[in-house]
Amino acid sequence: MLLAQTEDGRIISLVKVKNKVELEELKKNENFICPVCKEKVILKTGTKRIWHFAHAHNTNCGQEFERESDYHLQGKIKLYEWFQNQGFHVELEKYIPEIKQRPDLFFQWKNKTYAIEYQCSKIDLQLLKKRTALYLQNHITPIWIAGRTRLKKVSHLSIKLSTFDLSMANFLHHQPLLIYYCPITNLFTILSNLFPFSSTTFTASTEIVPACKINFSQLFQWKQGRNFECKESWLSLKQRFRTNTHLYLSTCYKRFFYENGCPISLLPGEAGIPVKSMIWMQTEAILWQGWILVKFIIPSRRGETISFHTIFHRFKEEVRKGFFVIRQLPFIKDSHYSFAILEYLQKLEKLGVLKRTGSMTLFQKETEIIIPQNVENACQLDRDVWKRLNNLEKYRKDK
Incomplete structure (x- = not known):
């Protein structure tokens, strides 16, 4: 630590005392104590470390300054x-x-x-x-x-x-x-x-x-x-995920997507796109978004209503079972992991997959999702989706 107290109550700051001769004089004439626990501290004025105060052995301050490098x-x-x-x-x-x-x-x-x-x-x-x-x-x-x-x-x-x-x-x-x-x-x-x-x-x-x-x-x-300046890095991560990383995922994810007719490596390009509140999601973006696609969007017919509240209710059940993991962020105010789900549906709306009805939380399916035929095709679809999002972002800023 950088502060200590003399026995007569004066505070000595090593930030303000720059002269080693002055420090050595203080060291010779004064006894120093910790301002918090009032236990003895020692002034260290060696040549290997920054000058600092350290508690004497066998003291228990509770303020863990000794760990400071x-x-x-x-x-x-x-x-x-x-x-x-x-x-x-x-x-x-x-x-x-x-x-x-x-x-x-x-x-x-x-x-x-x-x-x-x-x-x-x-x-x-x-x-x-x-x-x-x-x-x-x-x-x-x-x-x-x-x-x-x-x-x-x-x-x-x-x-x-x-x-x-x-x-x-x-x-x-x-x-x-x-x-x-x-x-x-x-x-x-x-x-x-x-x-x-x-x-x-x-x-x-x-x-x-x-x-x-x-x-x-x-x-x-x-x-x-800018949100889109990380494009190449994100696409590179998606390509690596499709070709290699997915092999090391938990069996429960592999089984779910296989049983729903969509292997993880061939999830649509619309799975795994950045949304504002996704910081809440500890599970991979491509998985939780892929789950929404194969569970709700792909099976629906064109014109069929898709409800945010229905998706969120089912998502909560999967969180409770441990299928999805949510980050604990107790100091974010006025936000929730549900925001990420709604924002994802809104992104699908911008991409033309969904169309919003009169409500903020109700959508209709507009177009079919393309299922990739192979990993090369999947990576191309990833680039196509990102290009469309990028163009939409530029158009919005130019208006």
Whole structure:
């Protein structure tokens, strides 16, 4: 940790004391204690690590600062200076006794209170959720910034995200925004337009911004990149899924689609397309959308009514049985996994497969779905569907 208290109550901040001679003098003349647990702490001023305070052995503080790496300490200092340079009255490692939390940074802005947590290593997921909940219950907005070392890229536009990493997302307009920071390069990496292809693989728009070129207001009013800029990555993931990945799926999925006359590798091109709220779905997009197609859309006759509520009711049953898995996202407000289902039906409407009736949730089947003859044909249909969606998006923006 970077703060400690002297026996007479003075707070010593290692961010403000830059002179080693001054620190050595303090070390010689003062005893330091933890501001939280009041136990003895030791000032470490070696040459291998960033100067910091560490609890003496056999103390039990409950604030787990000893796990902070140099990377973490350096990031905390750089972020503190970044906020200070913007004129914020930011407090470092402020202890909040009401909730027994000590965020890395703490400040107020536009009548709101913020807690910044800079997280470089994995902690227990329930602890992360507990901290977030405690902040929110006390009208403090938590902002999680991850260490850049946590980001695992698969390709230019696809990434691997664990449930833990996703739990650090900041949700703007119901859309997740992940913020990474590297103190070595002084760069922010911002991920928007996160679309889950599978439980851990996502496509994303990635922006790398020098800290000196962006301020707090800009960072948290970030404009999402274009939804369709991840086209090649998404299509590549679908092709890989059709040719290889589907072989490793659970038998229950293989059996279901086989019994319904549509092997997984030959699901229609309309199965597995991005929709706004699909972040809720942990099950592969091509599977839950394929289920809707083979269960409700393909068997229906042209002109037959298709009800969102009927589909959602059956979908809930499959969730209850464990056939589909929903992500636990307790801090998204005004959203639900049902939104993804309705948005998918609306996408099918745009593609001309469905036609909406007078109700927002009732549709009629307009055209037949093409079942691919082979994997090559399936991949071509994937490209055709994406091209149609892309053209619709461009047309909407040009109007």
